Amino acid sequence: MEDPPIYKLKDWPTTDDICRKMPLHFKAFKEFLPCHEICHRDGALNLAKYLPKYFCIPDLGPKMYIAYGWLEEFIDKNKHEVFLKMKQGSTDCHIDISGAINVMTNVVEPVNSFSKRQRREALRNLLVEGGLSDEEIDNFIESGRKPGALWHIWPVRDTEKIRKLLHKRDEEQYKKGSGNDAIHDQDTYITSEIREMLEKHGVKGKYILQCEGDAVFIPSGAIHQVLNINSCIKIACDFISPQCVRRSLLTTEELRHLSTSHQNREDKLQLKAHLFHTAKEILSSLLWEPIFKQKLHQKPVI
Known part of the structure; x- marks a missing residue:
């Protein structure tokens, strides 16, 4: 039986700045955002702050992600049986x-004819499929929290190894020189079957069960994917922290080797421009601050 389509609204607003379109919501998000100095567009440790306004500024957000959940589809509406396999998610790997931060602002459990027992059993099977242990599932269910989304994130050090294993798994699709890439194509959801294959090769990721009010940090270059359990509203924004730079440069170089028609080939971040103007700002401060202080302490000539 094929999985049904799950509708989602991605990167909204697509062409407008949420600061202008929803100023009150933007202000509330700014106050809620953790690690403001790194995550916010005006943060001192966010290199995006130092790109001059006359550049074509990359859109780093905040953007909203609104999507229906998968939990309802884990229950067969005719037989009330639970599907035991998940073949796709809300966001592929x-x-x-x-770097990025994703904040869960709202989780909604739909009202329907299913009993609490059926929903609880469906949730248990979904989380088992997601790689959680029975003890972890029991503890979460007992907490009474509404599950929003299930994340899988793999360490940055394993990114290239995962890419090679996925290519090997489907050599025909990712044949050498095709320009296709198992990660940058964004058309693969790493199922429990694939995760088992990765673990046999020493690659083990982490899961994050995100609920309302939770913020998830995603390191630059780390493979990750998302499965909405219930219907959710999330707000995400990107940032360029000093810790991101080395990996971001490697990813930018990877994109250059994609086929010319690939949707992700364009250098939308303009990372080298950010680095240049950040360095210029730092050098300017180092050179002019001592001169300014010296002039400040000089006695006026009468």
Whole structure:
């Protein structure tokens, strides 16, 4: 039986700045955002702050992600049986050029004819499929929290190894020289079957069960994917922290080797421009601050 389509609204607003479109919501998000100095567009440790306004500024967000959940589809509406295999998610595996933070602002459990027992059993099977142990599932269910989304994130050090294993798994699709890439194509959801294959080769990721009010940090270059359990509203924004730079440069170089028609080939981040103007700002401060202080302490000539 094929999985049904699950609708989602991605990167909204697509062409407008949420600061202008929803100023009150933007202000509330700014106050809620953790690690403001790194995550916010005006943060001192966010290199995106130092790109001059006359550049074509990359859109780093915040952007909203609104999507229906999968939990309802884990229950067969005719037989009330639970599907035991998940073949796709809300967001397929990919990597971000920059660092990112994703905040869950709202989780909604739909009202329907299913009993609490049926929903609880469906949730248990979904989390088992997601790689959680029975003890972890029991503890979460007992907490009474509404599950929003299930994340899988793999360490940055394993990104290239995962790519090679996925290519080997489907050599025909990712044949050498095709320009296709198992990660940058963003058309693969790493199922429990694939995760088992990765673990046999020493690659083990982490899961994050995100609920309302939770913020998830995604390191630059780390493969990650998302499965919405219930219907959710999430707000995400990208940032360029000093810790991101080395990996972001490697990812930018990877994108250059994709086929010319690939949707992700364009260098949208303009990372080298950010680095240049950040360095210029730092050098300017180092050179001019001592001169300014010296002039400040000089006695006026009468």
